Amino acid sequence: MASRTIENYLKQIYLSRPADETQWLTMGKLSAAVGVTPGTATSMVRAISDAHLVEYEPRAGVRLTPAGEQLALHVLRRHRLIELLLVQVLGLDWSEVHEEAEELEHVVSDRLLARIDEILQHPAFDPHGDPIPTAGGVVRSQDCCTLLDCPLGSPTNIARILDQSADFLQYVNQCGLLPGADIRVASRNHQAQTVELLVIKRGENHVVAISFAVAEKFLVQMYDRKK
Amino acid sequence: MASRTIENYLKQIYLSRPADETQWLTMGKLSAAVGVTPGTATSMVRAISDAHLVEYEPRAGVRLTPAGEQLALHVLRRHRLIELLLVQVLGLDWSEVHEEAEELEHVVSDRLLARIDEILQHPAFDPHGDPIPTAGGVVRSQDCCTLLDCPLGSPTNIARILDQSADFLQYVNQCGLLPGADIRVASRNHQAQTVELLVIKRGENHVVAISFAVAEKFLVQMYDRKK
DNA sequence: TAATTAACTTTGCTTGCTCAAAATCAATTG
DNA sequence: CAATTGATTTTGAGCAAGCAAAGTTAATTA
Ligand SMILES: [Mn+2]
Ligand SMILES: [Mn+2]
Ligand SMILES: [Mn+2]
Ligand SMILES: [Mn+2]
Numbered sequence: 486m487a488s489r490t491i492e493n494y495l496k497q498i499y500l501s502r503p504a505d506e507t508q509w510l511t512m513g514k515l516s517a518a519v520g521v522t523p524g525t526a527t528s529m530v531r532a533i534s535d536a537h538l539v540e541y542e543p544r545a546g547v548r549l550t551p552a553g554e555q556l557a558l559h560v561l562r563r564h565r566l567i568e569l570l571l572v573q574v575l576g577l578d579w580s581e582v583h584e585e586a587e588e589l590e591h592v593v594s595d596r597l598l599a600r601i602d603e604i605l606q607h608p609a610f611d612p613h614g615d616p617i618p619t620a621g622g623v624v625r626s627q628d629c630c631t632l633l634d635c636p637l638g639s640p641t642n643i644a645r646i647l648d649q650s651a652d653f654l655q656y657v658n659q660c661g662l663l664p665g666a667d668i669r670v671a672s673r674n675h676q677a678q679t680v681e682l683l684v685i686k687r688g689e690n691h692v693v694a695i696s697f698a699v700a701e702k703f704l705v706q707m708y709d710r711k712k
Numbered sequence: 713m714a715s716r717t718i719e720n721y722l723k724q725i726y727l728s729r730p731a732d733e734t735q736w737l738t739m740g741k742l743s744a745a746v747g748v749t750p751g752t753a754t755s756m757v758r759a760i761s762d763a764h765l766v767e768y769e770p771r772a773g774v775r776l777t778p779a780g781e782q783l784a785l786h787v788l789r790r791h792r793l794i795e796l797l798l799v800q801v802l803g804l805d806w807s808e809v810h811e812e813a814e815e816l817e818h819v820v821s822d823r824l825l826a827r828i829d830e831i832l833q834h835p836a837f838d839p840h841g842d843p844i845p846t847a848g849g850v851v852r853s854q855d856c857c858t859l860l861d862c863p864l865g866s867p868t869n870i871a872r873i874l875d876q877s878a879d880f881l882q883y884v885n886q887c888g889l890l891p892g893a894d895i896r897v898a899s900r901n902h903q904a905q906t907v908e909l910l911v912i913k914r915g916e917n918h919v920v921a922i923s924f925a926v927a928e929k930f931l932v933q934m935y936d937r938k939k
Numbered sequence: 940t941a942a943t944t945a946a947c948t949t950t951g952c953t954t955g956c957t958c959a960a961a962a963t964c965a966a967t968t969g
Numbered sequence: 970c971a972a973t974t975g976a977t978t979t980t981g982a983g984c985a986a987g988c989a990a991a992g993t994t995a996a997t998t999a
Contacts, residue, residue, distance in 0.1 A: 488985075488986090490985080490986065511946080511947090512946080512948085513945095513946060513947075519987090520988080521987075522987080522988055523947065523948080524947085524948070524949075524950090524987090524988075524989080524990095525986075525987055525988070527947070527948055528949090528985075528986090529947085529985095529987095529989090532985090532986095543947080543948075543994095544946085544947065544948085544993095544994070544995075571824070574801065575753065575827050575828065575831065576827060576831070577823070577824065577827060581823065584821075585820075585821055585823075586825055588819040588947060589816070589819055589820075591814075591819075592815040592816055592818075592819055593812075594811075596804070596808065596812075597798070597804065597812055600802050600803060600804060601802065604802065605802070614954080616943090633886065642833055707995090715955075715956090717956065731975060737977080738977090739976080739977060739978085740975095740976060740977075744963080748956090748957075748958090749958060750976080750978080751957090751958075751960095751977085751978070751979075751980090752956075752957055754977070754978055754979085755956085755957090755978090755979090756955095756956075756957095757954085759956095765957080770964095770977080771964070771965075771977065771978085832966080862979085870962080921952070927985095934979075
């Protein structure tokens with residue numbers, strides 16, 4: 486059995502892997518992601534590589550093997566199912582559940598996880614809109630664009646929030662920018678680096694302005710694509 | 713913060729403490745309870761004693777300080793509330809939840825525990841009939857007798873099962889000897905060391921025979937006392 | 940090409956927890 | 970009272986994970 490430390494490393498290697506599949510994840514990025522000094526990451530990765538869960542190339546970086554990826558996806562599945570349970574059944578606020586799941590993901594048994602999955606009726610997405618891998622380790626990916634590159638004016642639907650920090654999520658909640666919300670991008674100002682949004686909240690139209698950096702944290706689905 | 717190892721030791725010290733309050737818990741008993749060699753228990757207890765959570769007297773044994781007892785009771789509260797949640801909300805079988813709670817008890821946050829307590833409506837007993845300490849660390853004790861010393865013939869109500877092992881609990885379930893069940897002790901045979909019980913199950917009367925050793929694992933409440 | 944710099948690895952050390960085996964203590968037995 | 974025995978403690982060692990600081994490497998700059 487993989488220790489909780491190894492589970493955390495594998496999950497971070499998966500989440501932080503570069504978009505380009507041919508690239509390796511550097512040790513600097515990994516050590517920052519798991520919150521450990523670079524030396525520690527190097528020696529842990531060596532150990533995990535001895536267990537054939539990652540490939541490690543000194544000075545190049547690290548990459549999951551198929552076995553390692555399966556394990557990472559199982560941890561991710563646990564994490565996200567737990568988050569959804571905490572919100573939907575236990576009634577925690579969605580800004581709190583990430584921290585909580587970070588611990589619980591290492592201790593729920595397969596049996597308990599199966600029950601959670603059943604109770605939630607085999608959900609596909611967690612409270613932040615992140616896809617929940619299947620028990621077989623398959624990720625169903627949505628095709629989305631961010632609030633930075635989606636077309637102006639057309640109605641869209643918020644699919645996913647990429648920042649899990651509690652403060653940010655509370656702000657998001659306040660503005661009504663939750664997953665599922667219907668919004669439109671009114672305008673973008675490249676000088677001010679801001680995006681103006683039209684949010685429909687309880688029938689009323691609200692205008693919300695966010696920076697380019699924040700706009701990139703929202704993934705939206707176009708309505709015409711949905712058909 | 714106490715590590716999960718220390719939490720486990722404190723809980724076991726509490727659960728295994730001798731009935732006579734003036735007695736100390738011996739290292740032999742403790743090491744067996746936490747599943748560790750005697751030498752390991754000795755050195756851990758030394759460490760825990762440096763943290764003023766227990767008193768330790770070489771060759772005499774170990775005893776919780778008030779601070780240690782509070783901590784032990786908090787762990788126990790988490791354990792038992794989690795067990796009840798797993799049975800009542802997640803629908804796990806009561807024979808499975810002890811193992812599960814053994815891990816979960818170390819990672820649920822105070823906030824989550826408060827939600828669980830609310831959802832279950834501040835329960836006083838877990839699925840095995842064990843009392844759930846209050847958030848303030850108070851144990852409400854029931855006064856009970858075992859199936860070995862309760863009077864013959866009078867109607868009683870099963871209050872608590874003292875053996876948490878999965879196999880045994882499944883057997884208990886089968887016989888209908890769950891907490892809450894109405895039963896009577898028909899007879900005791902001191903030669904055969906057996907107790908015969910009358911169990912009322914779906915209107916019908918069943919007879920179940922168990923040994924003295926097993927009888928001691930059931931705590932029952934007398935009906936006349938209930939008033 | 941040589942020097943600088945940033946990223947990475949190595950080394951040495953610490954902490955928490957564990958075991959096996961040897962040593963010690965205290966209670967009982969002869 | 971001496972010897973035996975069972976429980977307990979001590980000792981020596983190992984493993985997993987971590988940090989700090991020193992040493993390497995490779996890319997960039999001059
Ligand atoms: Mn985690
Ligand atoms: Mn999430
Ligand atoms: Mn435990
Ligand atoms: Mn219980």
